[in-house]
Amino acid sequence: IDVLKLLFDKIEIDLCENGKEVINKVSKKTYDLIIMDVQMPIMDGYEATRKVRLLNNSVNKIPILALSAGVSIEEKQKCLKVGMNDFISKPFEIEDFKNKVLGLLEIHTTKKNNIDTTKSLNHSKLLDFEFLNTITSNNTVAILNYLDLFKKSIHKEVLSINEGFEKLDFAKIKQSIHNLKPSFNYLKASEAEELLKTIVQKSESKENAEDISLLIEKLNKQMPQIDEELQMKKDSLV
Numbered sequence: 304i305d306v307l308k309l310l311f312d313k314i315e316i317d318l319c320e321n322g323k324e325v326i327n328k329v330s331k332k333t334y335d336l337i338i339m340d341v342q343m344p345i346m347d348g349y350e351a352t353r354k355v356r357l358l359n360n361s362v363n364k365i366p367i368l369a370l371s372a373g374v375s376i377e378e379k380q381k382c383l384k385v386g387m388n389d390f391i392s393k394p395f396e397i398e399d400f401k402n403k404v405l406g407l408l409e410i411h412t413t414k415k416n417n418i419d420t421t422k423s424l425n426h427s428k429l430l431d432f433e434f435l436n437t438i439t440s441n442n443t444v445a446i447l448n449y450l451d452l453f454k455k456s457i458h459k460e461v462l463s464i465n466e467g468f469e470k471l472d473f474a475k476i477k478q479s480i481h482n483l484k485p486s487f488n489y490l491k492a493s494e495a496e497e498l499l500k501t502i503v504q505k506s507e508s509k510e511n512a513e514d515i516s517l518l519i520e521k522l523n524k525q526m527p528q529i530d531e532e533l534q535m536k537k538d539s540l541v
Contacts, residue, residue: 306397306400307338307404310397310400310401310404317332317334319343320343320344321343321344321345321346322343322345322346322347322348322350322351322354323345323346323351325337325339325346325351325355326346326351326354326355326358329355329358329362329365330358330362333361334365335365335366335408336365336366336367336368336404336407336408337355337365337366337367337368338367338368338370338404339351339352339367339368339369339370339387340370340371341369341370341371341373341378341382342371342372348369348370348371348382348387349381349382349385352367352369352382352385352386352387353385353386355367355386356385356386366388366389366407366408367386367387367388368387368388368389368390368391368403368404368407369382369387369389369390369391370391370393371390371391371392371393372392372393373392374392376512376513376516377469378390379520380465380468380469380516380519380520380523381469383465383520383523383524384462384465384523388407388527389403389406389407391403428532429492429494429495429525429528429529429532430490430491430492430529430532430533430536431490431491431492432446432490432491432536433491434489434490434491435449435489435490438489443540446536446540447537447540447541449489450533450536450537452486453486453489453490453533454530454533456482456483456486457483457486457487457526457529458526460479460480460482460483460486461479461483461522461523461526463475463478463479463482464476464479464480464483464502464519464522465519465523467479468512468515468516468519471512473506476502476503476506476515477503477506480499480502480503483499484496484499487499492529494525495522495525495529498518498521498522498525499522501518502515502518502519502522505518
């Protein structure tokens, strides 16, 4: 709290003692950012994050910065997997902390102020729906069904990839990627497909755990934008 007050003159801070208090507060008040300590009594930061992401309306989009005493790749992956947006370990460099907070606040403020996010995405869209439109003959019901199917499949398999890496189960990683490929192929997610291809190549040797971790982290970081583009496509049809 002292660091935040030192860095930012005009800031309102609510302190929670445990994860249950976090859920209670975000359900009643609008926040721009949650700094989530992963180790809290009653309900830890992981479970609290899962519950925040299941809340309705814009609450589930609040950016969450994980704060942890751990520094392992596994812990960072776990934070990202449950829905946190970024991670910083204690003790941290003040400038590093400031940059992470500002980065998350900038993204959230842009969305909250209803700035046209379509324009901001146009130069770096991850998905292309032209092929999906073609094979469905632009049938709205069929497209909506596909979008729901793809979203469920993508989330399931990306979660499985993360679980496989936590156990260094390279066979599971490759199987999950195999299951994921059709969805990304239909959506022409070329950047994600390239990541998957490289992960498989690295997994073959089983000696590039750090490289694989970084690649999976990149994939995890694409998930919010993939979700957003899928939702934008749905919104344009209903």
